[in-house]
Amino acid sequence: MKKNELINIRLSEDENSVIILDQTALPNEEKYLKLNKKKELFDAIYTLQVRGAPAIGIFAAYSLYVLAKQIRAKAYEEFLTEVQKCGKYLDSSRPTAVNLNTQLTRMIKLVENNSGLEINKILEIMKEEAVKIHNEDIKMCRLISEHGLTLIKDGFGIMTQCNAGPIATSKYGTGLGPLFLGQEKGMKLHAYINETRPLLQGARLTAFELNRAGINCTLICDNMASIVMSEGKVDAVFAGCDRVAANGDTANKVGTSGLAILASYYKIPFYIFCPSTTIDINCESGEQIEIEQRKPEEIKNLFFTKPIAPEAVNCYNPAFDITPNELITAIITENGIFKPKGGKTKLF
Ligand code: MRU
Numbered sequence: 001m002k003k004n005e006l007i008n009i010r011l012s013e014d015e016n017s018v019i020i021l022d023q024t025a026l027p028n029e030e031k032y033l034k035l036n037k038k039k040e041l042f043d044a045i046y047t048l049q050v051r052g053a054p055a056i057g058i059f060a061a062y063s064l065y066v067l068a069k070q071i072r073a074k075a076y077e078e079f080l081t082e083v084q085k086c087g088k089y090l091d092s093s094r095p096t097a098v099n100l101n102t103q104l105t106r107m108i109k110l111v112e113n114n115s116g117l118e119i120n121k122i123l124e125i126m127k128e129e130a131v132k133i134h135n136e137d138i139k140m141c142r143l144i145s146e147h148g149l150t151l152i153k154d155g156f157g158i159m160t161q162c163n164a165g166p167i168a169t170s171k172y173g174t175g176l177g178p179l180f181l182g183q184e185k186g187m188k189l190h191a192y193i194n195e196t197r198p199l200l201q202g203a204r205l206t207a208f209e210l211n212r213a214g215i216n217c218t219l220i221c222d223n224m225a226s227i228v229m230s231e232g233k234v235d236a237v238f239a240g241c242d243r244v245a246a247n248g249d250t251a252n253k254v255g256t257s258g259l260a261i262l263a264s265y266y267k268i269p270f271y272i273f274c275p276s277t278t279i280d281i282n283c284e285s286g287e288q289i290e291i292e293q294r295k296p297e298e299i300k301n302l303f304f305t306k307p308i309a310p311e312a313v314n315c316y317n318p319a320f321d322i323t324p325n326e327l328i329t330a331i332i333t334e335n336g337i338f339k340p341k342g343g344k345t346k347l348f
Contacts, residue, residue, distance in 0.1 A: 004212070006030070008167045009050065009059050009134070015127065016069065018062045020050045023167060027208035036066050038089065045093040045100070048199065052168020053242045053278050054137050057099030060090050061130040064107045068126055079119050083111050095290040096251055096320045097242040098280045103133055137170040140275035143334035145177030148238070148273060151330075151337070152178060152189065156235040159192045159225065162253035163205035164240025164273060174273035174332075175240040176209065183215050191217040192228050196253060198298045198317065222255055229266045237263045237270045244272070244279045248325030248338075249286030254318055260327035269329040276333050286322035294319050 008021045017036040025031040033049060035041050041063040044050050050059045067086040073079040087104045094100060110129050114122055164175030172180050182189050191210055196202035203219055210217040220228055228234060237259055241252040250272050263270040283289060296315035302308050330339045
């Protein structure tokens with residue numbers, strides 16, 4: 001582990017809990033939570049203590065292992081039923097990021113495919129699988145960052161949305177990966193960070209991560225993206241994503257599609273970054289992606305603190321939006337850079 005590196009998700013030493021960096025406490029406090037109860041593991045995802053599509057997937061895999069250890073079943077069938085129930089429960093915490101379902105399904109399949117083993121042995125391979133999922137993400141993020149780096153030059157201004165950095169993944173991140181790797185290689189880049197209302201992942205998390213790494217960055221309010229682009233400060237937009245449909249439409253933090261429309265107007269390349277675990281080939285287009293609807297309080301109160309709107313006002317709070325494939329210059333995964341061609345990507 002490098003000095004100064006934050007470990008956002010890990011198993012506790014006794015392997016009975018998952019330890020996470022509480023992302024809701026950032027940037028004010030680097031606080032760690034030790035979680036092992038079903039409801040607190042669910043809530044950690046729902047309340048965004050752990051967030052970012054790949055990070056949710058990794059966390060869910062460790063959580064399922066921790067919960068499986070608590071099952072008091074004598075026979076395999078009973079054990080499997082309980083594991084499936086826990087998986088279904090965790091999966092219901094947030095609907096849009098496909099990584100959550102993908103990694104839980106992978107863990108449950110492992111249990112289903114090993115009916116001949118003793119429960120203790122199944123638990124052992126569940127732990128190994130969760131660690132494997134984590135390590136695979138580290139490798140994928142590194143490759144994504146390397147591919148992304150080929151798209152930029154020294155001096156580039158890069159606009160970001162939400163947070164697609166190391167704390168949203170495992171290491172490097174996806175959309176922020178090229179900036180971290182570029183910094184390691186001595187490049188001078190400048191990020192224009194959209195604050196990302198209502199939960200301010202840009203202001204609280206992206207600004208925190210980039211600042212900490214010494215990467216030049218400027219925080220802007222979401223409604224300033226157009227003027228910043230019009231002033232020629234932005235050479236590319238980099239965003240992560242929560243699900244990619246088979247036609248290349250992508251779901252990411254609400255506001256991303258607006259940035260893609262602006263980028264198209266100002267003729268600025270618009271890139272989406274994600275590991276292949278975020279691709280959902282069973283989903284034909286963006287229309288089939290379920291968009292998470294969240295509580296009005298997130299809009300009416302400034303990050304759960306001060307009220308900034310009348311209590312009685314109606315709010316609409318979709319957490320994600322869909323960027324149509326034709327507005328995406330390229331999707332970058334660990335396997336390379338894929339350009340949507342005539343409305344169809346060559347992603348698969
Ligand atoms: O609601 P959040 O904060 O979980 O939304 C996260 C995003 O939109 C990220 O851009 C996405 O998960 C990619 S993380 C590498």
